[in-house]
Amino acid sequence: MNGSEGVGRRSFLRRAVAAGVGGAAAGAVGLRVAESAAEPERTAADQSPAVPFHGTHQAGILTPPQRHAAFTAFDVTARDRGELAELLGVLTERLRFLTAGGSPLPAGVGEPPSDSGMLGPVVPADRLTGTVAVGASLFDDRYGLAALRPRRLRTMDVFPDDAPEDAWCHGDLLLQLCAENPDTVLHALRDIARHTRGLMQVRWRIDGFVSPPRPGGSPRNLLGFKDGTGNPDTADSGLMDRLLWVGRGAGEPDWATGGSYQVVRLIRMLVEFWDRVSVNEQERMIGRARDTGAPLDGSAEFDPPRYTQDPKGDVIPLDSHMRLANPRTPADAASRLLRRGYNYDRGLLPNGDLDVGLVFCCFQQDLDRQFATVQKRLAGEPMTDYIKPYGGGYFFALPGVRGPADRLGGALLA
Amino acid sequence: MRPASRTSRRVLLPVAITAALAAAAAAALLPYSSAAPSAAAAADGLPHTVVEVSPGACGHGWDRPHAGRQVFDLRNTSSDAAEVYLTDASSGALLGEVEGLAPGVQRPLQVVLGRGSYVFRCLPEDADAVTGPTVRITAGPATGGPAVLPVTEHDLIPPTLEYQKWVGQGLGRLVGKADALRDAVDRGDLAAARTAWLDAHLAYSRLGAAYGAFGDLGDAVDGLADGRPGGVKDQDFTGFHRIEYGLWHHEAADRLRAPARRLADDVRKLRDRWADARMEPADLGVRAHEITEDTVTFELTGHSDYGSGSSLATARAQLDGTAEVLDRLRPLLEPRDPELPGIDRWLARTRDDLDALRHDGTWPAPGDLQVEQRERVDADFGGLVERLAGVAAVCDVRRTS
Numbered sequence: 001m002n003g004s005e006g007v008g009r010r011s012f013l014r015r016a017v018a019a020g021v022g023g024a025a026a027g028a029v030g031l032r033v034a035e036s037a038a039e040p041e042r043t044a045a046d047q048s049p050a051v052p053f054h055g056t057h058q059a060g061i062l063t064p065p066q067r068h069a070a071f072t073a074f075d076v077t078a079r080d081r082g083e084l085a086e087l088l089g090v091l092t093e094r095l096r097f098l099t100a101g102g103s104p105l106p107a108g109v110g111e112p113p114s115d116s117g118m119l120g121p122v123v124p125a126d127r128l129t130g131t132v133a134v135g136a137s138l139f140d141d142r143y144g145l146a147a148l149r150p151r152r153l154r155t156m157d158v159f160p161d162d163a164p165e166d167a168w169c170h171g172d173l174l175l176q177l178c179a180e181n182p183d184t185v186l187h188a189l190r191d192i193a194r195h196t197r198g199l200m201q202v203r204w205r206i207d208g209f210v211s212p213p214r215p216g217g218s219p220r221n222l223l224g225f226k227d228g229t230g231n232p233d234t235a236d237s238g239l240m241d242r243l244l245w246v247g248r249g250a251g252e253p254d255w256a257t258g259g260s261y262q263v264v265r266l267i268r269m270l271v272e273f274w275d276r277v278s279v280n281e282q283e284r285m286i287g288r289a290r291d292t293g294a295p296l297d298g299s300a301e302f303d304p305p306r307y308t309q310d311p312k313g314d315v316i317p318l319d320s321h322m323r324l325a326n327p328r329t330p331a332d333a334a335s336r337l338l339r340r341g342y343n344y345d346r347g348l349l350p351n352g353d354l355d356v357g358l359v360f361c362c363f364q365q366d367l368d369r370q371f372a373t374v375q376k377r378l379a380g381e382p383m384t385d386y387i388k389p390y391g392g393g394y395f396f397a398l399p400g401v402r403g404p405a406d407r408l409g410g411a412l413l414a
Numbered sequence: 415m416r417p418a419s420r421t422s423r424r425v426l427l428p429v430a431i432t433a434a435l436a437a438a439a440a441a442a443l444l445p446y447s448s449a450a451p452s453a454a455a456a457a458d459g460l461p462h463t464v465v466e467v468s469p470g471a472c473g474h475g476w477d478r479p480h481a482g483r484q485v486f487d488l489r490n491t492s493s494d495a496a497e498v499y500l501t502d503a504s505s506g507a508l509l510g511e512v513e514g515l516a517p518g519v520q521r522p523l524q525v526v527l528g529r530g531s532y533v534f535r536c537l538p539e540d541a542d543a544v545t546g547p548t549v550r551i552t553a554g555p556a557t558g559g560p561a562v563l564p565v566t567e568h569d570l571i572p573p574t575l576e577y578q579k580w581v582g583q584g585l586g587r588l589v590g591k592a593d594a595l596r597d598a599v600d601r602g603d604l605a606a607a608r609t610a611w612l613d614a615h616l617a618y619s620r621l622g623a624a625y626g627a628f629g630d631l632g633d634a635v636d637g638l639a640d641g642r643p644g645g646v647k648d649q650d651f652t653g654f655h656r657i658e659y660g661l662w663h664h665e666a667a668d669r670l671r672a673p674a675r676r677l678a679d680d681v682r683k684l685r686d687r688w689a690d691a692r693m694e695p696a697d698l699g700v701r702a703h704e705i706t707e708d709t710v711t712f713e714l715t716g717h718s719d720y721g722s723g724s725s726l727a728t729a730r731a732q733l734d735g736t737a738e739v740l741d742r743l744r745p746l747l748e749p750r751d752p753e754l755p756g757i758d759r760w761l762a763r764t765r766d767d768l769d770a771l772r773h774d775g776t777w778p779a780p781g782d783l784q785v786e787q788r789e790r791v792d793a794d795f796g797g798l799v800e801r802l803a804g805v806a807a808v809c810d811v812r813r814t815s
Contacts, residue, residue, distance in 0.1 A: 077793035103458045105483075106524040108560030110751065110808045122458055166785075198760065198797020201789040278568070373780050 008121050018329055048180045053099045056258050056401040057245060061363050062234040063342070066178040069208045069248030070185045071264055071359055073135070073171025073393060074200040080131055081143045087199040087411050091175075092134060092407035094195050095107070096187045101125035116191070116194075119187050126184040130192075131176040132408050133395035138172040148253050148412060152261060156394045163352035168391025170268055171203040175190035176262075182207070204391065206266060208359040210344025217301040217339040222356050223386070224342050225286050226293030229301055232324060232336050243336055243370070244363055258399030261367045265360040266344075266391030272353050274386045281330045285383045286387045288318030296324065304328075323376045335373045337364040345373035357387070367394060460485050460524065467515055468492035468744050473534030473546020481527050481554025488512050489520040496550060497813065498523070498563070503531035503548050508562035526559030526613040527551055539811050563750050564812035570695035573742035578693045580738060584621045585685040591595065591617050592681040595657070599674040601665040607674075611661055612724055615654050618681075619731035622705045622737075631684045635677065638718060652676050656721045662721025699809020702739040703802040705732050716780050723779035726791070730768045730777070735771065737761060737803070743809060751808050757801045764794035 048066075051059045078084045104115035115123065139149035158164055175192065179185045185207070193202070199379065202395075211219045221227040232239055241247060246256045283289055283296060293301035296316045305316055307328055309403045316323050326332060342359045349355045364370035398408050436517070456462050461484045466474040468491045476486070488498050494517060500510045509532070510525045534546040591614035598607035618636060637654045642648035646659045652673050660670045661696070709732045710716040713725040740757065747754050767790055771777055780788060 049441050077790050106510070106526065106559055106564065108525075109511050109810070110562035111804045112807060194800065197800055198793050201793045201796070203785075203789070244728070274476055 026043075031361065035341035042396040050100050051127050051129050053096050053401065054403050054406075056402065057260070057400045058129075058131045058177055058397055059099070059243070060176055060399075061094065061260060061338070061397060063127075063129050063178070064234075065210050065340055065342075066127050067180050067210050067212075067360070068182045068341045069176065069178040069210075070189050070205060071208065071342075071361070072175045072177070072189060073203045073206040074173045074175065074196075075171040075203045076138060076142075076200045078199045080414050081413065085142050085197055085409075087133075087196055088409040088413065089407050090195050090199075091130075092401055094128040094192050095132075095188075095408075096401075096404075098123065099125060099128045099130060100189060103127075116184060116187060116190055118190070123187070124184065126179045126181055128177065128179040128184055128188055130188060131178075131262075131397055133174040133176070133394050133397040134409075134412075135171050135173065135393055137170065148255060149398045150252055150256050150259070150261070153394060153396050156263075156392060157372060157375075158387070160379050162389045168206075170202045170393040171395075172189065172261065173259070174264065174395045176264075182198075182209075185312050204389075206344055206346065206359055208344045210342055221341075221358055222271055222289055222345075223274055223282070223286075225282075225288060227341065227358075228302060228339055229288075229293055230322070231339055234338065242334075243366070244338055244365055246365055251367075255395065255414070257411075260363045260397045261364065261365075262373070262397045263360070263362050263367070263371045264395065265358075265389050267360050268349075268355065268387065268388040268390055269357040270277075270353070270386050271356055277386075279364045284320060285381075285386075287316045287322030290353070293339065294321075301409040319381055320385050321378065321381055325374055326383055327377075330380040331384060335370050337362045337370040337374065360392070363397065374403065417639070419712070423572040433459050436551075444632060445578075455703060456485070458485065458524075460598075462487055462522075464489055464520070466491050467496050467498050467534075467536045469536065469538060469544050472536035473549075476534070479527075479549045479551045481529060481551050482561075483524070483526045486510075486521050486523045486525070489525055490515045490517050490539060491765070493517050494538040494541065496536050499535045499537070499812070500525060501533055501535060502561050503533045505561070506563060506565045509559060509561045526557045526565070529553065530558070533590050543813065543815050555640055561810055564814070565746055565750070565809050566814050567695050567697075567811050569746055570698055570809065570811065573746070574693050574695040574698050577698060577739060578688075578740075579741045580691075581621050582688055583687070584617065585681070585688055588614060588617050588621075589685055590677075592678040596639075596674040596678040599670045602625065604661060607657075607667075607670070608661050610721070611654070611657060612722065612727065612782070615658070615722075615724070616727055616731040618654065620734050621730045622708065622732045622735040624793060628684060629687075631680055631687065634680045635684060638712075639720075651734050652712035653680070655718065656724050660719040662723075695808075696811045698739060699806045702736060702743060702809070703799070705736045705739070706795060706799045706802055708732065710799055712774075714780055714795060719779060720722075722779070723782075724772065725780050726768060726777035729791075730765070730772075733761065733765055740805070743805065747805065747808065751804055753801050757798070757805070760794065760798040760801055764798050767791060767794050768794040780796060 019166055023268055048079050053059060053103060058414060066162050076084060077302055077318055078087050078088065103122045104113075106322060107114040135152075136149065136153045136155055139145045139153070155170060156164075160206060162371045175189075177185050177188050179188070189205075205271055211221075218226040218228045246252045246261075248254070248257050279290055287305070292299070295305035296307055297303075297310060305322070305328070307323065308317065310316055312318070313320075313323070318324075339360070341361050343356070344355045344359050345354070347355050400409065401408055401410070420517070444730050453592065453734070461480070461482075463478075463484065464475050464487045466472070467488050471491065486500070490496055493780045496515050497509055498512045500516055500523065501508050509527070510523045512521050512523050515521055529551050531548050531550050533548050535543055536546065537543045545571065593608040597605060598604075598610045615636075633653075634654065637651075638655055639648060639659075642651050646656070655675060656673045657670055659665070660673070705737050709729045713729040713732070715726055719725045723780070740761070744754075751757075758765050771787060771791070772782070780791070784792065
């Protein structure tokens, strides 16, 4: 969760602006290829442009996090490979339209309306992204895909501090929907479920939000600490090629080129307990100051921690989350990963405490070299008393849809 | 049992007329000629054409026909509410409709048009239909958006009568089954009563199509405890589910005698009343869709299970009920609903999957299914119900004159 280090938030913000400008131009193109030629009427809340759907990689990975998300795991009920192809085709078509926005085609008099209408007559793009990933179970004997399974993809490991609940784990397919407004996310989920109802069924779903910077820098998680400070720089395409994307010749099946391993972990935070702990103890567990997000040996959020000058952990404890997650030795550089988590709030626990936490989400080139390695380093960290991982899964985010003739999983099913 | 079905559209018309009267005075003040080149202002970015709806000028204003996606802003310049249909002049197929267009009101109709001839038809309340000028589109794509041959009340009368007869026969058989349940309860033979209950309830569920038409008696026969202040213990809770609750919660036979007698009586009344009733033809298409909606809402969730665990058996019987309605509608659907083969395929798939879950003549409760089994059943019904939704829309009654 909180933790690994690297290039800071400032470059991230510059990228967000650049992506905004690029996105606007691409958005106009998107509207032409989508269902509508319409330029949507926009209100202040809807001014976010479209994020391009087509590309070498799927959107929603490097895309600067939108404010709201729904993570929905499905089990595929398609009977055969033909129906699986149909499912991925429908998913592609719906996401192509929904992410571009526009005016839904009229259904005529022989069908109910083609759109739920919950976003009005013209669907805003609202920076919606839909990222589709597949789980290991899709590569069982149902669709003849066993030989094509990404070699690291498996049922999510159970780590020593985990308490997995079956109803919240795994799935054949994961759909990560993100947008600036929660109604846009829900509209997209509703539309996709409607069009795919017979071919897949929801296994679990969790909604999340990213808090606005308070007062600045990285957004805070529900423990009150800034989270994501140490993410690698997504604008560095060479770095992304080394850390995120599966490339050719790495021992992965050819179809997987351009994809990325996605790990989702539903982590409950025992915030009532956390709130009964002194801020000093909290900060020593995290390794950062709560107010500023600065490492305990620094004064600003993006100051790099100097572990070499603190070999015994007098200032930043050796078992602090940040230090365990990324010890910043050259040997550990290859285990860095891109976190893209969301806070969640789903009501109450049986004891009346709040059921809140983190939808931890990360992307990486190699599940074992990155996530699993980091997770093993974190085993037994002091913070485990305050968090409880109970759900999620290992998935592989499919390569991008390259153009109007391509579709999700096109190379997988070719 | 369930909430009354969808309101027939005609029930809504008196409301429209009231609104129409209220709007009539204001209508006179509206500048009809304000048909500004609205395309520029249109939020949807589509070309708009203002078209008049009135007995004297139906369809007027469509002066520059063109193919493609577009919006007609239909403006009722008369003093009566009207329906408006846009039809393909050669096939008679309907491309779009606006119902209950009040005087002085303008409403959009979005369509996609290909090459061909089109007419607007204006159908004022309580007056004859008026056909507008035929408009030809000679350039552009050959085909436009979906168009469906309208179904009239006349078309629906024969299948409705047939269906009504089938339901009547089923109710006749149900009387004997409800009597058998009553007798078993009277004898105090609760094991036999449980068997008789299931037999009778499935026989009723197979007729599920008719629930709206059964009215209060339907509620007495198969109502849930929802909305009853005392819940399952409520004095007025009666019918199949009341008896089910007792039979599967160790209630003594004497406490079930009154409900079992009442059920037998109500079923008899229902049979007799049905014989004299006339089923609304407009309801048949809605039935084809909504039986399965009921299955999804009440049976697949286990909501209607008061202890017997027979939700999947009920779902299976309701599937038979849907097939009966569809068979009656088939001659009308074949030329109209391109989804019909898909409906048949999903109906068969759902039936086969349910049957595969039956062991020794009984089904597990939905809550006892393994995740994969449950997802498959939910997917089957989900795929089916999405396809059935079109049947109700296609069979919506349209006027011819």
